[in-house]
Amino acid sequence: MEIPYKIYLTEEEMPKAWYNVRADMKTKPAPLLNPGTLQPMGFDDLRPVFCDELIRQELDDTTANIPIPAEIRDFYKMYRPSPLVRAYCLEKALGTPAKIYYKFEGNNTSGSHKLNSAIAQAYYAKQQGLAGVTTETGAGQWGTALSMACAYLGIDCKVFMVKVSYEQKPFRREVMRTYGASVTPSPSDTTAVGRAMLARFPGTTGSLGCAISEAVEAAGASGGTYRYVLGSVLNQVLLHQSVIGLESKLALDKYGVKPDIIIGCAGGGSNLGGLISPFMGEQLRGEANYRFIAVEPASCPSFTRGKFAYDFCDTGMICPLAKMYTLGSSFIPSANHAGGLRFHGMSPILSELYHEGLMEARAVEQTSVFRAAEQFARTEGILPAPESSHAIRAAIDEALLCKQTGEEKTILFGLTGTGYFDMVAYEKFHDGKMQDYIPTDDDLSAALSQLPKQP
Amino acid sequence: MEIPYKIYLTEEEMPKAWYNVRADMKTKPAPLLNPGTLQPMGFDDLRPVFCDELIRQELDDTTANIPIPAEIRDFYKMYRPSPLVRAYCLEKALGTPAKIYYKFEGNNTSGSHKLNSAIAQAYYAKQQGLAGVTTETGAGQWGTALSMACAYLGIDCKVFMVKVSYEQKPFRREVMRTYGASVTPSPSDTTAVGRAMLARFPGTTGSLGCAISEAVEAAGASGGTYRYVLGSVLNQVLLHQSVIGLESKLALDKYGVKPDIIIGCAGGGSNLGGLISPFMGEQLRGEANYRFIAVEPASCPSFTRGKFAYDFCDTGMICPLAKMYTLGSSFIPSANHAGGLRFHGMSPILSELYHEGLMEARAVEQTSVFRAAEQFARTEGILPAPESSHAIRAAIDEALLCKQTGEEKTILFGLTGTGYFDMVAYEKFHDGKMQDYIPTDDDLSAALSQLPKQP
Numbered sequence: 001m002e003i004p005y006k007i008y009l010t011e012e013e014m015p016k017a018w019y020n021v022r023a024d025m026k027t028k029p030a031p032l033l034n035p036g037t038l039q040p041m042g043f044d045d046l047r048p049v050f051c052d053e054l055i056r057q058e059l060d061d062t063t064a065n066i067p068i069p070a071e072i073r074d075f076y077k078m079y080r081p082s083p084l085v086r087a088y089c090l091e092k093a094l095g096t097p098a099k100i101y102y103k104f105e106g107n108n109t110s111g112s113h114k115l116n117s118a119i120a121q122a123y124y125a126k127q128q129g130l131a132g133v134t135t136e137t138g139a140g141q142w143g144t145a146l147s148m149a150c151a152y153l154g155i156d157c158k159v160f161m162v163k164v165s166y167e168q169k170p171f172r173r174e175v176m177r178t179y180g181a182s183v184t185p186s187p188s189d190t191t192a193v194g195r196a197m198l199a200r201f202p203g204t205t206g207s208l209g210c211a212i213s214e215a216v217e218a219a220g221a222s223g224g225t226y227r228y229v230l231g232s233v234l235n236q237v238l239l240h241q242s243v244i245g246l247e248s249k250l251a252l253d254k255y256g257v258k259p260d261i262i263i264g265c266a267g268g269g270s271n272l273g274g275l276i277s278p279f280m281g282e283q284l285r286g287e288a289n290y291r292f293i294a295v296e297p298a299s300c301p302s303f304t305r306g307k308f309a310y311d312f313c314d315t316g317m318i319c320p321l322a323k324m325y326t327l328g329s330s331f332i333p334s335a336n337h338a339g340g341l342r343f344h345g346m347s348p349i350l351s352e353l354y355h356e357g358l359m360e361a362r363a364v365e366q367t368s369v370f371r372a373a374e375q376f377a378r379t380e381g382i383l384p385a386p387e388s389s390h391a392i393r394a395a396i397d398e399a400l401l402c403k404q405t406g407e408e409k410t411i412l413f414g415l416t417g418t419g420y421f422d423m424v425a426y427e428k429f430h431d432g433k434m435q436d437y438i439p440t441d442d443d444l445s446a447a448l449s450q451l452p453k454q455p
Numbered sequence: 456m457e458i459p460y461k462i463y464l465t466e467e468e469m470p471k472a473w474y475n476v477r478a479d480m481k482t483k484p485a486p487l488l489n490p491g492t493l494q495p496m497g498f499d500d501l502r503p504v505f506c507d508e509l510i511r512q513e514l515d516d517t518t519a520n521i522p523i524p525a526e527i528r529d530f531y532k533m534y535r536p537s538p539l540v541r542a543y544c545l546e547k548a549l550g551t552p553a554k555i556y557y558k559f560e561g562n563n564t565s566g567s568h569k570l571n572s573a574i575a576q577a578y579y580a581k582q583q584g585l586a587g588v589t590t591e592t593g594a595g596q597w598g599t600a601l602s603m604a605c606a607y608l609g610i611d612c613k614v615f616m617v618k619v620s621y622e623q624k625p626f627r628r629e630v631m632r633t634y635g636a637s638v639t640p641s642p643s644d645t646t647a648v649g650r651a652m653l654a655r656f657p658g659t660t661g662s663l664g665c666a667i668s669e670a671v672e673a674a675g676a677s678g679g680t681y682r683y684v685l686g687s688v689l690n691q692v693l694l695h696q697s698v699i700g701l702e703s704k705l706a707l708d709k710y711g712v713k714p715d716i717i718i719g720c721a722g723g724g725s726n727l728g729g730l731i732s733p734f735m736g737e738q739l740r741g742e743a744n745y746r747f748i749a750v751e752p753a754s755c756p757s758f759t760r761g762k763f764a765y766d767f768c769d770t771g772m773i774c775p776l777a778k779m780y781t782l783g784s785s786f787i788p789s790a791n792h793a794g795g796l797r798f799h800g801m802s803p804i805l806s807e808l809y810h811e812g813l814m815e816a817r818a819v820e821q822t823s824v825f826r827a828a829e830q831f832a833r834t835e836g837i838l839p840a841p842e843s844s845h846a847i848r849a850a851i852d853e854a855l856l857c858k859q860t861g862e863e864k865t866i867l868f869g870l871t872g873t874g875y876f877d878m879v880a881y882e883k884f885h886d887g888k889m890q891d892y893i894p895t896d897d898d899l900s901a902a903l904s905q906l907p908k909q910p
Contacts (some may be wrong), residue, residue: 004465004466004532005466005532005533006466008463010459011459011460011461044788072542073546074460075836077459077460077461078544078835078836079836080459088529089533089607107562108836108837109832109836109838109873111875148609148836151832151833152833152836154545167528170878171878172881173877173882174878174881174885175875175878177881177882177885178586178829178832178833178838178881179832179833180833180883235770236880253789361511366764374633377564377633377634378606378607378633378634378635379607380533381530381533381534381563381603381607381632382563382564383630385562418564420566420626420630420875420876421875423625423626423629423630424626426629426630426631426632427625427629427634430632430633
């Protein structure tokens with residue numbers, strides 16, 4: 001059967017339930033801990049911050065299939081199913097016998113897969129009768145996705161945007177405003193955390209950690225009418241993102257294709273976790289044997305050079321402790337252009353799987369990532385996001401290995417988004433002004449030495 | 456039969472031939488004239504400027520179906536078929552009994568339908584053994600599309616970009632560079648036309664007319680190794696863009712849906728002409744009865760306030776004369792944000808159809824266009840280009856009329872592209888700083904008084 005360039009599922013074929021990979025894990029990911037007591041946080045402990053239904057999903061590590069509410073499925077139909085693309089043109093350009101597929105999540109206005117979880121989180125907030133949600137955004141894809149979801153559902157969206165991004169990425173900000181979100185540069189004088197930060201560091205351009213703290217505080221100060229939402233790392237986010245992997249698997253199954261290697265970029269883990277979940281489930285149940293490869297930036301190498309330990313998810317150290325591969329919450333990654341991968345930690349689910357040897361990881365340097373991005377753009381026609389291009393780099397490298405060995409491996413990778421708002425980075429690359437950053441062992445030791453007390 | 460949110464054709468169902476609406480027109484569009492002799496330009500007259508096969512397509516007004524070469528169809532498969540979307544969410548938000556469909560051409564990196572003709576023109580240039588092509592670009596969508604097509608085929612692409620856009624839209628420029636195009640701000644010192652312009656108006660920020668002249672000169676000075684290509688107005692461009700209408704019609708036919716009203720924005724006419732062609736063909740053959748509506752900016756109202764006469768396509772007055780609705784080649788549209796609609800003339804095919812009363816036209820003001828754009832983004836999730844939003848405005852207005860009358864009309868409109876590179880305009884709109892521009896009768900009379908001698 002000839003494989004088309006793009007495999008689309010019909011709307012009837014779209015998944016009706018998310019897949020919760022934790023149900024098939026023998027060792028479950030470690031629970032979130034209260035940083036004061038070092039005790040696991042339960043439903044009631046998390047209620048002031050998160051929506052009830054999302055806490056249930058966060059804590060549920062036994063239910064394999066969690067139904068997707070009809071209203072979310074309707075929203076999904078506006079931009080899903082996303083295409084599974086056979087990269088015929090890239091294969092030809094590489095001269096490889098490998099067969100390359102990618103799941104393209106960038107064909108929506110947020111420009112990435114983030115919308116899959118944004119609509120779910122906004123939906124449950126609305127169901128709970130809340131007025132709105134608060135969040136932070138760095139590069140802006142998550143903030144955009146959440147703005148779109150909230151506009152659709154008619155609830156309020158307050159985004160704290162790291163000040164340097166707010167100023168340098170005015171276009172992202174305007175997209176969020178188009179969707180009716182309020183966008184506040186962080187640190188701001190609207191929160192105690194922000195005011196303290198401004199007093200201590202006048203002229204600071206902000207950080208993701210501070211923006212998280214402000215968003216959490218703003219939700220807390222709302223008298224219970226708002227909750228805080230997060231676009232990665234959490235178990236619930238990987239659950240929602242499983243729609244990526246489920247669709248990919250359904251599309252491949254239609255044509256009887258089994259991938260040998262599954263590749264995704266890894267920042268907090270939302271896209272990688274979503275892509276691999278159903279495949280990993282098969283592996284955990286002993287039904288298949290895949291190679292999974294996480295690709296991270298050499299400038300922020302949580303998997304390949306971090307430690308598997310309890311740590312804060314935020315640099316402000318106000319969030320619960322999560323057990324994960326981490327570089328230490330005080331680690332400040334250098335100015336890599338893949339803003340979405342600049343996070344010191346990693347999803348607890350993926351961390352546990354990696355710890356058990358069920359997944360590989362590799363770190364790549366950004367100049368080689370942009371070379372891959374450019375080659376991909378010229379052959380496949382899509383201008384990829386710098387984040388997604390980490391996966392492209394590894395896919396091309398694996399395909400070139402196949403060229404050497406003559407093996408006809410099937411490679412599947414996640415193309416998470418488009419790079420339309422990243423042209424400053426592309427310009428640097430074209431002008432030969434892009435540098436690679438690799439933290440020294442001393443840099444890493446310094447940050448890891450400040451890990452919190454372990455339970 | 457329930458209509459899905461998005462109707463996709465399979466790759467096998469994609470059109471294998473373009474449709475040439477001229478074949479069904481009783482009165483053919485008037486030929487291009489040599490501005491010196493006022494004689495029709497034939498194959499040999501046009502050879503120094505255009506590729507041979509494209510000239511044949513330009514002049515052929517009798518062949519209804521022109522096969523699409525396999526290599527172009529393969530390229531189309533990378534981003535086509537484009538979805539035909541049922542705007543369920545917009546219908547609900549409007550509370551209209553009307554059924555609204557849109558053909559979305561923005562899901563590719565050029566961000567618009569321009570790629571449909573760019574790949575065809577680049578293909579024929581390569582077939583002829585040329586080293587490359589030259590063109591001009593204003594807002595940048597056409598230049599981006601042509602860069603992508605040339606990168607795919609491995610031929611050279613020289614883009615003259617209006618200097619003000621080159622400086623104000625550096626991101627568009629970088630996308631073109633990613634695809635390996637050379638991008639020169641116009642006027643430049645690389646051509647005689649450019650040098651003369653710089654000498655006469657030091658500090659000028661350029662114009663589309665001057666960029667056209669430079670691109671034509673650069674092709675002419677290449678010793679026959681380059682040809683000039685153009686992204687709109689020409690008959691060949693409407694032919695290639697017929698793929699939009701053909702796919703739309705096939706998708707609607709699958710579900711037994713007949714549109715009552717077909718709406719498109721109109722600048723040079725490439726998208727509108729492509730969308731309506733096969734439907735207009737039915738109408739011309741007496742097989743159907745549709746309402747066609749062209750929507751143009753009030754600031755550049757060629758159809759609604761222009762004259763049907765022979766005029767230059769460029770402000771430099773070096774191109775052939777075309778018979779079309781025109782505001783006069785010296786008309787300078789005000790700073791409307793729909794850069795792609797700021798053209799003084801109109802496709803000769805559409806001009807003839809409009810002249811015969813087969814099409815309606817209306818002009819809309821840009822603040823009302825951006826109101827429609829924002830409503831569309833919030834309900835349908837896609838951030839539309841300002842150009843495309845002209846069609847959205849008219850579609851919403853027609854749907855609201857249906858709400859008044861209770862009629863369940865079926866409306867089809869062309870959503871030509873996305874607005875990711877137009878956030879400066881959206882920002883102005885959000886900040887209440889956007890103005891409407893309507894030329895006075897005196898402005899129009901002044902430009903129309905300078906029309907060339909008519910044959």
